[in-house]
Amino acid sequence: MLTWTCAGSGRSGLYTHYYRHRDNCNYCTPELEEEKQQKMEEKQQELQALDAKQRPWSEWSRSNESCIQHTGHDIEQVQELYSMCEQSLINYCSHRNKEHTDSTITPYLSPMNLLAVTLWYLKYYHSERYIATELNLGRSTVNYLLSEVINILHSCVYRELISFPADIAKRRTPHGPEQNHKLIVDSTVIAIPEPYDSEQRKAYYHAKSPTNYAIKGSVHDITVLRDSGLLEHVEDSVQIIDDKGYIGEEYVVTPRKKPHGRELTDEDKNFNRDINSARAAIENINQRLKTYAILGSIYRGAIDDFHKITKIVQVVSALCNMNLNKHPIRK
Template sequence: MNLLVVTLWYLKHYHSERYIASELNFTQQGVNYFLSAVVDILHSFVYPAFVSLPADLPNRRTPREPQQHHKLIVDSTCIAIPEPHDSDQRKKFYHAKSPTNYAIKVQIACDFRHRIVHVSECYHGSIHDITVLRESGLLEHVEESVQIIGDKGYIGEEYIVTPRKRPHGRELTQEDKDFNRDINSAREAIENINRRLKS
């Protein structure tokens, strides 16, 4: 049996380990062991080869002159998983926007050339985006000249540029609206990447 093929099948469809075990006539513990082993091997070879922050990132110029310090775009995406059988696991993996109501969450960052430069570890679907960002190590690479564009889930984090919120009881100024339009336009790059990865 080709364990790589089985692992790629698992990564594409995210069937439960119990389902895979029944299909292959394995124990669930055996499936967990070989999936973990093969994914670790894949990660050790694939990640360094295809996903890395450019060494010259602070010196790169972006195509948007007002955003010359905005070098990366970040977003979290959820990957639907089957409903866990354990109630504690259901709480951890719960995510209202998932088609199954349960998901794993992954953070992805790209540059303005639409090149993926960072992928976080997998998190439970219930974990907040800003927590994933803080634990991912990505913030170690930002500074005043290397800032990140994110959505409203990242508001309040230093060096993360987010859309401006409407002040309570007032409307956004035209300057704020223009700023938000530019930020949302830039964020389309990471939204497109997330859509392609999940299709």
């Protein structure tokens, strides 16, 4: 019969009870933590070593042009994204490798390749079958990894690159307190295929969609704004600039309508010109969002999974913000 004795606490017992003791012993735990840390570092080095030789990152990272072409971001930006979610990606890889210990049967991607492939997917919206063929992976594996990495990007990158300051009304500029902050708002559609069900065709009909059908169907712009929760942040010093589709809310600045039977005054025309000039920025942003084919083409995912769609939009918005930081909109 095998027994053990803890040199630190002096306790002993049957070998079958050792692991229960080790997890709760103040003397054994530090050794256990060191062992875990060492294994984690070894695994991290092993996974990172794959980056240099495993495609597609080994090919795309050869030049900025290739990296931008495939992911929409240069090498420096991809590395910055990776630094934000490195530990989560490594944890995901470690978990998957425990499930599939024989890597000759179940190939896996390194953490950097997971990120690069997901950026590629968001940019071009290739089918999972195509990605699986290109990377010699199973289709179910591709489906799972894309979902998981999008979740990781949402938890690590979205909050880092998109935030609404709680103290925006108190923010100061180099010239002193900002008297008025303007939030420019607009809506756009995500096209979907024509539903087979007649009830769904009614529910998801949208005349402005290229397919005549869109996520959430035809919803008035002001309803979208009210449901977004953004109105909770507006006040005298924080206002929203919108088009005429958003008339009806306090602290929402919209172009002035032409009076019935009369012309706009010069003051009104100048006001509208300023509003439209400011709104040009949001039109530019919408165009940038649509350069990601997952939003700009026809969405093939479940049209009733609004939580997932929202998460994808938020991740793409964060990626656009990263590009905006490097390539701002011209004023």
